[in-house]
Amino acid sequence: MHKHKDAFLLETERFKLVELEKKDASDRYLSWLSSKAGEFLSFKACEKESLENYIRSQRVNENVLLLGIYTLLDDEHIGNIKFEFIDKAKKIVEMGILIGEQSHQGVGVASEVIKAFAEYSLVNYGSELMVLGVSKHNTHAIAVYKKIGFDYEYRPLSAIDSEDGILMSWSFKSEK
Secondary structure, eight states: OOOOSSOEEEEOSSEEEEEOOGGGOOHHHHHHHTSGGGTTOSOOOSSHHHHHHHHHHHHTOTTEEEEEEEETTTOOEEEEEEEEEOSTTSOEEEEEEEEOOGGGTTSSHHHHHHHHHHHHHHHHHOOOEEEEEEETTOHHHHHHHHHHTOEEOOSOOSOOOOTTEEEEEEEOGGGO
């Protein structure tokens, strides 16, 4: 395990968000992609080299933040969250999340880190809207997103392209 003392982007009550690096392409991370947790992901690597290349490609994209979710208590990598600004003014950010560690699923991780990034994004970039794609079969995730403040989005704001995918958005500008 490698420690992330000063490299984190943002800290919440229980977690820190750290930009992923090549060294984060671990067997553990790969196992999440082939587990039930990764069932609805659009990117799935089967080998470490492919995962390393994915991380590298996201790091060089100035509109993307691919972040590891680490526990503050013991610096355990429990999942990842990706934010991609989809307009030049950075007013709209697309989000995707994976809580890979089963022991951290269903305990409010997603809600805590998504809300923290929304505030960070509003303050630092002037973002106003977060969008995400979710499978209509992923009813648990939809319920979590609705509880945060997301609702069904009917405007074509994202390139979400899936037969069973739905688009959701959350306007957090008014919550500040």
